[in-house]
Amino acid sequence: MKLVTFTQGGATRIGVLAGDAIVDLAVAAPQLPREMCAFLAAGAEALAAAKQAASSSSARVALKDVKLEAPILRPPKILAVGLNYKDHIAETGSKTPEVPMIFNKQSTAVTSPHGDIHLPRASEQLDYEGEFAVVIGRYCRHVPKNRAREVIVGYTIANDVSVRDWQRRVPTFTMGKSWDTHCPLGPYITTADEVGDPHALDLKTWVNGELRQSSNTSQLLFNCFDLVEHLSTAFTLEPGDIISTGTPSGVAAAMKPPKWLKAGDVVKVAIEKLGEIENRVIAEPENTPRI
Template sequence: MKLVTYRHNGKTSIGKVEADRIIDLPRNDPALPDTMLALLQGGQDTMARARAVRGDYSVPLSEVQLLAPLPNPSKFLAIGMNYRKHVEEAARVGVQTPPTQVWFNKQVSCINGPFGDVHLPAVSDKLDYEVELCAVIGQRCRRVSREDAASVVAGYMVCNDVSVRDWQLATQTMTVGKSFDTCGPTGPWIVTPDELGDPHALRLRMWVNGELRQDDETGSMIHDIYAQIEHLSTAFTLEPGDLLATGTPSGVGVAMSPATYLRAGDVMRAEIDGIGAIENRVVAEPV
């Protein structure tokens, strides 16, 4: 399934995409919840019920506004330095290779829709892009082995880990520079694992104003998704709807020579094969 949160005629709901239409889940089956988080929290039985919904009520995809599929997760975590070529380019600008997985928080207030504007902060001119595959946790879990990790994933979506580089590098945690409002575009939908196939065999790309900046395969991760889940769940419980941004490949603006940051009017397009694309315009932050 491709699961979406969408707005149509002023009403927000959830649905599944089939061809060029969205089949509304709660309207076709009132026993289903009307938010994505509640759908995931319902577990496998609720997801099976969603799969069985027929298209008695649907709307054209072209007539809706797609929103962030999961606007209110309890956690939005991201791993840094997880693609081999990205580690190499980071070393060229003085960032050392970490000996283990390096995780940071993106505050959930940064979450943005797949086509929402991204603000160029009034306090910085060092805004940067990072295309990433985002894994969505589907069940409450702790101490998950790498071998069992696939079973706790509800699906995958495209993420742009937009970063305010000077604020990011000012502290070891990186959290503030990764969490400015609007700097977490996700979407356009959650693709369930049965439809996507192997998440480590996907091409991911980022364009800025039509220029290809990033282009790699998810198989180039240093720590694959299942190792990431094993690592995190050793420390704390993962909850349904938690978001894991799984790393970005080489080609980010800060590593270009000279460093090339985003400006108002720039358009970022992040695309992952098997999922789709999100596109976000940079605009000056309202003051």
């Protein structure tokens, strides 16, 4: 099942992708929550109800008539991993980490699967990072890796957009990784049952049609299950939390000279079985809300 958050007629709600249409769960299963995190928190029974509703032929809206939003508009947490692909570690000349290098992206950084990425007024070093992302489906803590599948509801695509000078000039990544619009997410959550082995998926990133990253999730240093165990040792994972598992080689910063993203560039990230997201880079608008 492919779960989406979409807007149509001024209302944002959740649905199930069915070919070139979306089954509107607010109509097909009105008893279910309409916001993704609350829906996921409702557990297996709600997922089963959605699956059943998805087979109904009514309550469909054409995909072309809606705006797809990030499947989770405001994840409770966005956890990300630095240096987690063997090829990316090599290109950055870093030492192989012994424990996962975790950082946060702020939840306000989320944008839709086709939303614009802002080129900051305060930097020119804008970079992309195509990433395979885990979506948590349950409140959980202290999850051993052999039970991690029970708390992963599905997977999606993230672009861990980075502002390299802001990332590197201080020891922590927070400011460089969390600019508004710097976490395109989507286009949907593919439920874990449809993905099968999450560690055998091709991942590719293009900039203006030029292939920049090409790897496979089998190359992950710490896999999804390792990460769930590691993170949940410290804190509660919640329905809708995102774990972005890191990026393979081929980022702009590693090129000589670096090919930073410019206004007008189009970045596409595709992962096998999970679809693709495509985002245009624009200059940070003058009308960005400010004090």
